[in-house]
Amino acid sequence: MLLIPCPYCGARAENEFGYGGEAHKVRPETPENLSDGQWADYVFMQKNTKGTYHERWVHSQGCRRWFNVIRDTLTNEIQAVYEMGETPPEVDTKTYL
Amino acid sequence: MVEVNYRQVPLAHLGLASKIEDSLGDAGVGMSDRGFRAILNLRVDLAKQAGARESFEKAMGFTLPETPNTANGKDGTEALWLGPNEWQVVVDDNAPDAGTRWLQTVRQGMRGHFCAVVDVSNAQAIIGMTGPMAREVLERAVPLDMHPGAFKPGEVKQTVFGRHCGVIMHLRDESPVFDLYVRRSFAEYVWSYTRDCARGAQTDTAVLAG
Amino acid sequence: MAQRYRLSKGGRIDRDRLIDFTYDGRKLQGYQGDTLASALIANGRHLVGRSFKYHRPRGFLAAGAEEPNALMQIGTGARTVADVKATQVELYQGLTASPVNAWPSVKYDLGAVNQAFSKLFPSGFYYKTFMWPHSAWHFYERVIRSAAGLGKAPDKPDPDFYDKRYAHADVLVAGAGPAGLAAALAAGRSGARVILVDEQPETGGSLLASRDEIDGKPGTSWAEQAVAELRAMDNVRILTRTIAFGYYDHNWIALLESLTDHLAEKPDDVPRQRFWKVRAKQVVLATGAIERPLVFRDNDRPGIMLANAAQSYVNRWAVKPGETAVLFANNDGAYQAALDMKAAGIQIAAAVDLRQDPSGPRTEAARAAGIDILAGHAITETQGGHRVNRIKVAPMSEDGKQLAGSGQTLECDLVAMSGGWNPTVHLHSQSRGKLRFDSDIASFVPDFAVQAERSAGACNGTFGLAAVLAEGETAGRAAAEAAGFSPAAANGHYKAASDGFTPARWLWLTPSTKPVGHGGKHFVDFQNDVTAADLHLALREGYTSVEHVKRYTTTGMGTDQGKTSNVNALGIVSEYRELPIEELGVTTFRPPYTPVTFGAWGGRDVEEFFDPTRKTPMHSWHERAGAAFEDVGLWKRPWYYPKAGETMHDAVQRESKAARESLGVLDATTLGRIDIQGPDSGEFLNRIYTNGWKTLKPGFCRYGLMLGEDGMVRDDGVTACLGENHYLMHTTTGGAADVLAHLEEYLQTEWPELQVYLTTVTEQYATAAIAGPNARKLLAELTGDIDVSPEAFPFMTFREGHVAGVWARVSRISFSGELSFEINVEAHNGLHMWQTIIAAGEKYAITPYGTETMHVLRAEKGFIIVGQETDGTVTPMDLGMEKLCSTKKEFVGRRSLTRPDMLDPNRKQLVGLLPDNPKDILEEGAQLVETVRPEPPMAMVGHVSSSYMSPTLGRAFALALIKGGQHKHGQKVYAPMTGDKTIACTITSPVFFDPEGERLRG
Structure with a gap:
C-alpha cells in the first residue's frame, strides 16, 4: 500500500485515496469543434507512461481535495505532489524501456 | 405548530443507556454515545x-x-x-x-x-472512545499512526475506518479521549467493529456515559 | 524405546514436560520445546513423506522454514491444517500429525509405483500428456490431485478468529538472530520505535543451534541478555512466532503472528493468528541464510540432510539424527556440524570433501579431532529403502567433472551435506532491491536497496559471527539515524569468532558413475521433484530463460519457493549453457515467504463485517415488521414484507396492489443527497446534467440525467431548487459517493472558476414515499401548514412545513406512477415520522412496500433504474430519452453522443416485452434471439433487464434492451432457457401503465 503525501493532510495510506488517471489533460472548451478522433483521444486515451508520470489523485477519505502526483510508475517512487492548477515542479524524469 | 421532540440518536436501537458502567473497570476501552450536538x-x-x-x-x-x-x-x-x-x-x-x-x-x-x-447535525453519529487500550484498538480499524507521538491532543484526522467507511477522529486530551464522527448509517458498523477490534486486542470494552 | 535418539543432556527443551502426540496413527512422546520434526527424530522417525511426483520416500532435509519434504496434515476436524512443515510445528500435548503425501501410509505407499515409470514423468510432463483431448483435463486433474496428495482442507467452518491490525515503526527488524538483535539494540537505544520480529518461539536465530560464544559467554546467553534489555524498552515491540512474509511498496511489510497454533488448548478469547500491516520508516533485514544441498545421485533418501540441520537437531533439540554420519561438504564451515555431532556421540564415518585440498579453521579442528577427510571425493551413489544405509564414494578428476578411480563403500545412517549458504534475500528482493552474484560465496547477495531497507548479517552475504554482529549494530544505528534519531556511539565491538564458512569449492553437479539422467536421480528441487536431468531436458527443448525453465520444470515453485533449490538450479543451467550465473539473472521472489492462512488474510472483515452495512433510521421498524432485506450498495433496504405464510411473490403482488389501489409507503432514505450552493450552481447543473436548469425556480423539482464523458448514462435523479443559487440533488442509492466524487472532480479540476460548494447531506434526512390514490388524504391529515390541494401543490414541486409534528420538506414526485409524496424529515425524527404515517394510514390499509414492489411499480411505468437498465454502455437515446438532452448548451458527455457508433440505428434500445404466455416470467439477464435454433450458437439481439409479474397488468412483463428495438414494436423475440423451454415475447413500448401520467399528476 502506497504512502501518499497529500499536500493538505500530510502522508497517508493509499486506501484513503482515489485515483484519477493522467494529469493536465484539459477538457476542451468547445468539444463540438473536435473531430471524432480528437474527442476519442481526450476521453479514452491516457499516456500510461512506464516511468515518471503526472497523475491525479483525490484524498477521498480525507480532505476530499484533488491534487497532482508525479510518480515513477515502475518503482512507485513519488517524486512530487502539487496542487491543482500549479505548475508541475521539475523532477528527474525516469524512463525505462 | 409546536415542535415535538421525537428524536432518536443513530445508535438508539442498541439500547446503550441500560448498559452504561460507572467506570472502565478491567476494560481496556470505554465507548460512549455522545448523543445530540x-x-x-x-x-x-x-x-x-x-x-x-x-x-x-x-x-x-x-x-x-x-x-x-x-x-x-x-x-x-x-x-x-x-x-x-x-x-x-x-x-x-x-x-x-x-x-x-x-x-x-x-x-x-x-x-x-x-x-x-x-x-449536518442529523447526518452523523458521535462515538466517544477512551481507555488505556483505545489507541491499540483503533490501530486495528484505521491506517493512521495512533501512537501518542503521532496523534496528539487537539488533532483531528479523517481517515478510512474498517472497510471503506469514513471517519473524523478528534483527540480531545491525552488520557486519551477521542470523538469519532461517522455517518449515521454506519454507526452500528463502527460500534460493533470497534468491539471486535478490542476482542482482537484481547481486551474488553465498557459502555460509558456520553 | 521411547525417545531412543534423545541425547542425555543439552538442548533447549524442558525435560520435565513430557508431551504425548500422535504421528501417522502411532502414539509417540517428545518434550516441551521440541518441534514435531525434532520429536520425530528423537523417536527415530525419518521417513516422513513421499515425494510429489515419484512418491519416493523422503526424510527431513532441514530443520526450519526451508524444509521441502516433511509436509504434514496437523490436527483433525475443523482445525485441521494441510501442508505444514514438521520443522515449523511446535510440539503440544495431544498433537496429531500425518504426512500429506502418502496413501494408504507412508511406509506402504501405492503411488511409489510411479518410480517404476519415472521415465514417463519428464519435465513438462503435465503439459505434454494431459493437454489432449482438451475436454479430459478436468478428469486428469482430479486424479492427479488425489495422487499428488496435497492435503485436506477442513470440511467445517473455521472455529477460530483472526486479528488484523496496522502498526507503525521507525525501524522494523526482521529476524532476531545475532544480526537482528544487534540491530534492534542499536536502534532501540536511540529511542526509535522498533518492531523486532522472528518466526521462532524464542529469539536468538542461528545462536540457538550453535556452540559459538559472544563476549566470552555462550551465544544463547548473550541473546537472552540482549532480549532482556530490549524488553525493558518501552519503544521496542518484540514479536516472536511472527514471520515477515511480504515486503510491499513504500516500506509496507506484512507479518503473520501465530498465537494459538502451538497450544494444546485453544483459548476462545485469543485470536489464532494476527496479521500485521506495518509501515516502517526504515527496515533492517536480518533474515539469515539457508544452507544449500549438494546435487548428487539419489541425494533424497531419508537420512540425507543439510549439515546445519543435523547440527541444529543435536545442539538445539538434543536429538541424534543418526548413529553414524558421513559429512559431505564443499566448504570449511560444515565441519563444525561434524564436530558438534561427534561431541554428541555420533560416529563420523568420514568427511567426503569436494575440495581437492580441504583447509580452514573448522576443517583443521575436525582433522585434529580425528575425523577422516576424503579430499577431492564425491558421493557417487546412495542406498537404503526407507533410510540411507550405505553410500559409495570415489575420487574425482581435478576439474570435478568426472570420477577418477575406484571408490569405497561406507556404512552410515546419516549424510550431512553442505553445498555452502544462500543468503535469505527474499524480502530484499520482494522490496524490488537488486541482487548481485557474489562469487566468493557463489550465491546472490543484496546489491542495492530501492526502498528504505538494509540487510545485515548472513542475508547480506556476511558470515563469521563477529562480522555479523558488527554489521547488525551498524545497520541498526544507520536505520535509526535515517528515521531521525541520534544513536549513541557504538557499544564497543562484540567479541566472537571471525571465520565464515569458506574456503569452499563450487561444483553444481556432483559426478557419479553414469551420466546425469542415466542412473539414479540428482534432485535439485525436493518439493517439486525436479532433477538435474529435468533441467537439462528443458534446456535442450529450448526453454533457456530462467523464468521459462522454472515454469516448465516447476523448480522453485509451490510453497517452497525455491528456498533450497534456486541457486543450485541456476548453477546447473549456467554450466549447461556455459554462461556465467550473473548473466542468467535470477527468478523473481514473490510474497508470501511462507504460506499464510486465508483466515489471516480475511482478518475480521468476514461474515458480519465483510462489508459495512448501512441502516436507515427506520431499520428497527422494518426488522420488527419482518422485512426481508436486500443489499443496495452497502445499504440494507427492505426488499418485501412477507406476512405469515406468504412467499416473496405473494408479498410483492399484495404490496403492488395496495399502492395502486389505496396507499403504500416506501423507505426512500437511502437516496443520495448533495447540497449545492453558490452563485454558479445553476450553471454547474447545466454542465453536469443533459437537460437545462437555468429556468428552475425555487420550490420546483426537475428530473436530471447525468452522463460520463463517454456519453453513457451514469446517474439520474430529481434535483430541487431550494432557493436562489441553492439546490438539493438526489442521486441513486448506489451512486451517491461516485456522483459526489464525479462532481467534485469537475469543480476542482476542470472548472475551478465556478463558485459552487457541494456538501453531502445524504444522511441528514429520512424519507418516506407515500404512494397511491389515498396519499393526499393521508398527507393532509399529517400536516397543518402545507396546503396539499392539487392546485397549491402541483406535481414536481416541493413544500416545507411540518409533518407528524416535525419539520419536513415534502416533494411531490413519483417513482411509482401513483400520486405520491416524498416526505423528508431530519434523520433523528425518521422513525417517529414513519411510525406516525403507519398509524395514521391504517384506515387506508397503508402497506409498507420494499424495493421489489418499487421495481414492479416503476417498471410498469417504464422508469429506468441506472445500473439495471443501464450498464455503462447505454446512452440517453438508447433509453428513448433524447428529449432530455438539450441541444442549446454544452454538457458533460454531449460530444460523445454524435460519435458514429452512438448514432447506429442498430444499438440496443430500451423496449417492453410481453411474454406470449402471461404467466411466463422472464429471467433478468436472459438473452434474446429472433431466430431459435435447436442449440447454440444463436444470434443474440438483446437481453432482459427487468422482469416481473404485475398484479395491475394481470400478467408478466419485462423491460429489455434489444438491437434497434425502438423500431421493432410488435415483433417477436425469443428467450431460450435452460432445458427445452423457450419463451416467446412480443416487443412493446416500455410504458405499460398510465402512459399519459394522469395518476401521478392528478
Whole structure:
C-alpha cells in the first residue's frame, strides 16, 4: 500500500485515496469543434507512461481535495505532489524501456 | 405548530443507556454515545474571501483553525479542520432546534462572503472512545499512526475506518479521549467493529456515559 | 524405546514436560520445546513423506522454514491444517500429525509405483500428456490431485478468529538472530520505535543451534541478555512466532503472528493468528541464510540432510539424527556440524570433501579431532529403502567433472551435506532491491536497496559471527539515524569468532558413475521433484530463460519457493549453457515467504463485517415488521414484507396492489443527497446534467440525467431548487459517493472558476414515499401548514412545513406512477415520522412496500433504474430519452453522443416485452434471439433487464434492451432457457401503465 503525501493532510495510506488517471489533460472548451478522433483521444486515451508520470489523485477519505502526483510508475517512487492548477515542479524524469 | 421532540440518536436501537458502567473497570476501552450536538459543515476559501476569518470569529468567538489536522474552539463550540476550505463546526447543544439555530448564526455571520454553511447535525453519529487500550484498538480499524507521538491532543484526522467507511477522529486530551464522527448509517458498523477490534486486542470494552 | 535418539543432556527443551502426540496413527512422546520434526527424530522417525511426483520416500532435509519434504496434515476436524512443515510445528500435548503425501501410509505407499515409470514423468510432463483431448483435463486433474496428495482442507467452518491490525515503526527488524538483535539494540537505544520480529518461539536465530560464544559467554546467553534489555524498552515491540512474509511498496511489510497454533488448548478469547500491516520508516533485514544441498545421485533418501540441520537437531533439540554420519561438504564451515555431532556421540564415518585440498579453521579442528577427510571425493551413489544405509564414494578428476578411480563403500545412517549458504534475500528482493552474484560465496547477495531497507548479517552475504554482529549494530544505528534519531556511539565491538564458512569449492553437479539422467536421480528441487536431468531436458527443448525453465520444470515453485533449490538450479543451467550465473539473472521472489492462512488474510472483515452495512433510521421498524432485506450498495433496504405464510411473490403482488389501489409507503432514505450552493450552481447543473436548469425556480423539482464523458448514462435523479443559487440533488442509492466524487472532480479540476460548494447531506434526512390514490388524504391529515390541494401543490414541486409534528420538506414526485409524496424529515425524527404515517394510514390499509414492489411499480411505468437498465454502455437515446438532452448548451458527455457508433440505428434500445404466455416470467439477464435454433450458437439481439409479474397488468412483463428495438414494436423475440423451454415475447413500448401520467399528476 502506497504512502501518499497529500499536500493538505500530510502522508497517508493509499486506501484513503482515489485515483484519477493522467494529469493536465484539459477538457476542451468547445468539444463540438473536435473531430471524432480528437474527442476519442481526450476521453479514452491516457499516456500510461512506464516511468515518471503526472497523475491525479483525490484524498477521498480525507480532505476530499484533488491534487497532482508525479510518480515513477515502475518503482512507485513519488517524486512530487502539487496542487491543482500549479505548475508541475521539475523532477528527474525516469524512463525505462 | 409546536415542535415535538421525537428524536432518536443513530445508535438508539442498541439500547446503550441500560448498559452504561460507572467506570472502565478491567476494560481496556470505554465507548460512549455522545448523543445530540449541533454540527455544521462550513466551506469557505479564507485566502480569497477577504474578511471571512474575522466574520467567523465575530460570530463564534474563536478563529477557524487553519493548521491542517487541528481543531480550535471555545466554551463547547469548536471547529474541526477538514480541508483547506472546509470545517466542521460542532456545538455542544442538544436542543432539537440547535442545528437550525446555529446554522442561522453562522450563515448570518458569514453573510457577504462566498461560502456554504450546511446543517449536518442529523447526518452523523458521535462515538466517544477512551481507555488505556483505545489507541491499540483503533490501530486495528484505521491506517493512521495512533501512537501518542503521532496523534496528539487537539488533532483531528479523517481517515478510512474498517472497510471503506469514513471517519473524523478528534483527540480531545491525552488520557486519551477521542470523538469519532461517522455517518449515521454506519454507526452500528463502527460500534460493533470497534468491539471486535478490542476482542482482537484481547481486551474488553465498557459502555460509558456520553 | 521411547525417545531412543534423545541425547542425555543439552538442548533447549524442558525435560520435565513430557508431551504425548500422535504421528501417522502411532502414539509417540517428545518434550516441551521440541518441534514435531525434532520429536520425530528423537523417536527415530525419518521417513516422513513421499515425494510429489515419484512418491519416493523422503526424510527431513532441514530443520526450519526451508524444509521441502516433511509436509504434514496437523490436527483433525475443523482445525485441521494441510501442508505444514514438521520443522515449523511446535510440539503440544495431544498433537496429531500425518504426512500429506502418502496413501494408504507412508511406509506402504501405492503411488511409489510411479518410480517404476519415472521415465514417463519428464519435465513438462503435465503439459505434454494431459493437454489432449482438451475436454479430459478436468478428469486428469482430479486424479492427479488425489495422487499428488496435497492435503485436506477442513470440511467445517473455521472455529477460530483472526486479528488484523496496522502498526507503525521507525525501524522494523526482521529476524532476531545475532544480526537482528544487534540491530534492534542499536536502534532501540536511540529511542526509535522498533518492531523486532522472528518466526521462532524464542529469539536468538542461528545462536540457538550453535556452540559459538559472544563476549566470552555462550551465544544463547548473550541473546537472552540482549532480549532482556530490549524488553525493558518501552519503544521496542518484540514479536516472536511472527514471520515477515511480504515486503510491499513504500516500506509496507506484512507479518503473520501465530498465537494459538502451538497450544494444546485453544483459548476462545485469543485470536489464532494476527496479521500485521506495518509501515516502517526504515527496515533492517536480518533474515539469515539457508544452507544449500549438494546435487548428487539419489541425494533424497531419508537420512540425507543439510549439515546445519543435523547440527541444529543435536545442539538445539538434543536429538541424534543418526548413529553414524558421513559429512559431505564443499566448504570449511560444515565441519563444525561434524564436530558438534561427534561431541554428541555420533560416529563420523568420514568427511567426503569436494575440495581437492580441504583447509580452514573448522576443517583443521575436525582433522585434529580425528575425523577422516576424503579430499577431492564425491558421493557417487546412495542406498537404503526407507533410510540411507550405505553410500559409495570415489575420487574425482581435478576439474570435478568426472570420477577418477575406484571408490569405497561406507556404512552410515546419516549424510550431512553442505553445498555452502544462500543468503535469505527474499524480502530484499520482494522490496524490488537488486541482487548481485557474489562469487566468493557463489550465491546472490543484496546489491542495492530501492526502498528504505538494509540487510545485515548472513542475508547480506556476511558470515563469521563477529562480522555479523558488527554489521547488525551498524545497520541498526544507520536505520535509526535515517528515521531521525541520534544513536549513541557504538557499544564497543562484540567479541566472537571471525571465520565464515569458506574456503569452499563450487561444483553444481556432483559426478557419479553414469551420466546425469542415466542412473539414479540428482534432485535439485525436493518439493517439486525436479532433477538435474529435468533441467537439462528443458534446456535442450529450448526453454533457456530462467523464468521459462522454472515454469516448465516447476523448480522453485509451490510453497517452497525455491528456498533450497534456486541457486543450485541456476548453477546447473549456467554450466549447461556455459554462461556465467550473473548473466542468467535470477527468478523473481514473490510474497508470501511462507504460506499464510486465508483466515489471516480475511482478518475480521468476514461474515458480519465483510462489508459495512448501512441502516436507515427506520431499520428497527422494518426488522420488527419482518422485512426481508436486500443489499443496495452497502445499504440494507427492505426488499418485501412477507406476512405469515406468504412467499416473496405473494408479498410483492399484495404490496403492488395496495399502492395502486389505496396507499403504500416506501423507505426512500437511502437516496443520495448533495447540497449545492453558490452563485454558479445553476450553471454547474447545466454542465453536469443533459437537460437545462437555468429556468428552475425555487420550490420546483426537475428530473436530471447525468452522463460520463463517454456519453453513457451514469446517474439520474430529481434535483430541487431550494432557493436562489441553492439546490438539493438526489442521486441513486448506489451512486451517491461516485456522483459526489464525479462532481467534485469537475469543480476542482476542470472548472475551478465556478463558485459552487457541494456538501453531502445524504444522511441528514429520512424519507418516506407515500404512494397511491389515498396519499393526499393521508398527507393532509399529517400536516397543518402545507396546503396539499392539487392546485397549491402541483406535481414536481416541493413544500416545507411540518409533518407528524416535525419539520419536513415534502416533494411531490413519483417513482411509482401513483400520486405520491416524498416526505423528508431530519434523520433523528425518521422513525417517529414513519411510525406516525403507519398509524395514521391504517384506515387506508397503508402497506409498507420494499424495493421489489418499487421495481414492479416503476417498471410498469417504464422508469429506468441506472445500473439495471443501464450498464455503462447505454446512452440517453438508447433509453428513448433524447428529449432530455438539450441541444442549446454544452454538457458533460454531449460530444460523445454524435460519435458514429452512438448514432447506429442498430444499438440496443430500451423496449417492453410481453411474454406470449402471461404467466411466463422472464429471467433478468436472459438473452434474446429472433431466430431459435435447436442449440447454440444463436444470434443474440438483446437481453432482459427487468422482469416481473404485475398484479395491475394481470400478467408478466419485462423491460429489455434489444438491437434497434425502438423500431421493432410488435415483433417477436425469443428467450431460450435452460432445458427445452423457450419463451416467446412480443416487443412493446416500455410504458405499460398510465402512459399519459394522469395518476401521478392528478
